Amino acid sequence: MPDSGRAPVLSLSEVSAGYGPIQILHEVSLHIDEGEIVAVIGPNGAGKSTTFKVIMGLINHLGGDVVYLGHNLVGLRPDRILGLGLAYVPQGRVVFGQMTVRENLEMGAYLERDKSRIKEAMDYVFTLFPRLGERPSQVAGSMSGGEQQMLAMGRGLMMRPKMMMLDEPSLGLSPRLVDEVFDKTVAMARGGLTVMLVEQNAARALEISDRGYVLELGRNRYQGTGGELLDNPDVRAMYLGGGVRGA
Ligand SMILES: Nc1ncnc2c1ncn2[C@@H]1O[C@H](COP(=O)(O)OP(=O)(O)O)[C@@H](O)[C@H]1O
Numbered sequence: 225m226p227d228s229g230r231a232p233v234l235s236l237s238e239v240s241a242g243y244g245p246i247q248i249l250h251e252v253s254l255h256i257d258e259g260e261i262v263a264v265i266g267p268n269g270a271g272k273s274t275t276f277k278v279i280m281g282l283i284n285h286l287g288g289d290v291v292y293l294g295h296n297l298v299g300l301r302p303d304r305i306l307g308l309g310l311a312y313v314p315q316g317r318v319v320f321g322q323m324t325v326r327e328n329l330e331m332g333a334y335l336e337r338d339k340s341r342i343k344e345a346m347d348y349v350f351t352l353f354p355r356l357g358e359r360p361s362q363v364a365g366s367m368s369g370g371e372q373q374m375l376a377m378g379r380g381l382m383m384r385p386k387m388m389m390l391d392e393p394s395l396g397l398s399p400r401l402v403d404e405v406f407d408k409t410v411a412m413a414r415g416g417l418t419v420m421l422v423e424q425n426a427a428r429a430l431e432i433s434d435r436g437y438v439l440e441l442g443r444n445r446y447q448g449t450g451g452e453l454l455d456n457p458d459v460r461a462m463y464l465g466g467g468v469r470g471a
């Protein structure tokens with residue numbers, strides 16, 4: 225696979241991890257270079273969400289290195305990792321349902337002390353997601369699924385991260401909102417964010433990604449540019465509904 229020539233922001237080298245004594249990830253290696261969108265795809269249960277959790281220090285690390293901008297993340301607490309500028313938007317549109325849009329966003333900046341930086345970050349979020357800016361006082365639990373997903377992504381931006389990890393952002397959304405989530409992901413990347421994207425919607429994810437990885441049973445299976453994976457007959461047959469690209 226050609227190297228992007230850019231500096232790696234995050235790299236995993238032969239990372240093994242699991243839940244308690246149960247090993248799920250087996251020597252997974254991947255890297256995300258500066259400014260890239262990198263997709264991680266694979267069947268249900270392949271270990272995609274588990275990969276995010278080990279990066280964030282949320283589960284049992286069994287071996288291998290996780291390096292983010294020169295910092296070894298292994299053993300660091302999740303809030304320290306967040307403080308290094310690595311944002312994580314978990315699966316399932318996790319928002320604080322009783323809180324307003326503004327309060328949810330403020331929670332995203334809880335490690336930031338400087339009020340003017342919080343305001344700048346919120347202004348950027350409202351520029352990127354105008355629908356949130358139109359209703360800062362709406363209670364998050366009363367918003368649509370798509371709006372909640374935008375809010376979860378917006379909250380992730382409040383720490384002004386260098387990189388964002390998005391777990392299944394399009395899951396369960398209507399086709400129009402799926403488009404919007406992918407468009408916003410591209411817009412965030414154009415704004416300078418490095419993005420690691422886990423998606424069931426593999427074809428769409430690869431279309432917007434520079435590169436991708438296919439995980440299977442907790443192991444690396446395929447990797448390549450978005451186009452290479454979209455054109456790979458095995459990947460197509462297994463994950464992209466078969467058929468020839470463009471047919
Ligand atoms: N909290 C947990 N405790 C034990 N096993 C888990 C837990 N969460 C996930 N698993 C298992 O880890 C494997 C990978 O899950 P996951 O990373 O969520 O897959 P994916 O996100 O690719 O669908 C699955 O076999 C799943 O059952």
Ligand SMILES: [Mg+2]
Pocket residue numbers: 272273274315391392
């Ligand atoms: Mg998952």
